Amino acid sequence: xxxxxxxxxxxxxxxxxxxxxxxxxxxxxxxxxxxxxxxxxxxxxxxxxxxxxxxxxxxxxxxxxxxxxxxxxxxxxxxxxxxxxxxxxxxxxxxxxxxxxxxxxxxxxxxxxxxxxxxxxxxxxxxxxxxxxxxxxxxxxxxxxxxxxxxxxxxxxxxx
Numbered sequence: 264x265x266x267x268x269x270x271x272x273x274x275x276x277x278x279x280x281x282x283x284x285x286x287x288x289x290x291x292x293x294x295x296x297x298x299x300x301x302x303x304x305x306x307x308x309x310x311x312x313x314x315x316x317x318x319x320x321x322x323x324x325x326x327x328x329x330x331x332x333x334x335x336x337x338x339x340x341x342x343x344x345x346x347x348x349x350x351x352x353x354x355x356x357x358x359x360x361x362x363x364x365x366x367x368x369x370x371x372x373x374x375x376x377x378x379x380x381x382x383x384x385x386x387x388x389x390x391x392x393x394x395x396x397x398x399x400x401x402x403x404x405x406x407x408x409x410x411x412x413x414x415x416x417x418x419x420x421x422x423x
Contacts, residue, residue: 266415283331290335291315293342300345333372336365344379349389351396359397363405 294314299307314320343358365372383390413421 286332286335290331290338293335293339297338297342297345333365333368336361336368337372337375340365340376347383347390349383349387349393351393351400355393355397356401359401360405363402366402367406367409 291311291314295307295311298310302310340358340361343354343361346354347358348354362373362376380390380394384394410422
């Protein structure tokens with residue numbers, strides 16, 4: 264918005280809320296499928312219904328503009344984690360991208376993924392290679408793109 268010179272206060276505030284709404288829908292979508300994997304279709308519907316109609320969940324999601332996307336990207340990462348094979352494929356790429364997005368929002372979100380990576384590596388040494396490849400080909404470019412975008416937006420070298 265800064266580049267297009269349309270960064271008025273009202274547009275900036277509302278664009279964050281709109282983006283947060285899209286991310287919430289993404290989270291509900293993946294929440295349904297994770298719950299469906301573990302509890303069947305009925306369990307997925309019940310879980311989704313509780314998420315959508317819970318007053319407390321909607322208060323939390325609507326008011327925490329960093330916790331919500333971080334949690335949802337971790338949820339997306341878990342969805343693809345459950346589908347991993349010991350090769351660098353679409354599931355590995357999408358999981359790594361989701362983890363990278365959560366990391367860019369809050370770096371401490373990476374902590375929970377370390378034991379999960381160790382579990383996968385312990386199950387098959389081939390996971391080590393695919394995780395390393397995913398870090399180089401997905402995580403580092405995503406983090407670098409964020410770094411460049413921040414530098415351009417702030418007009419100075421910045422490392423959040």
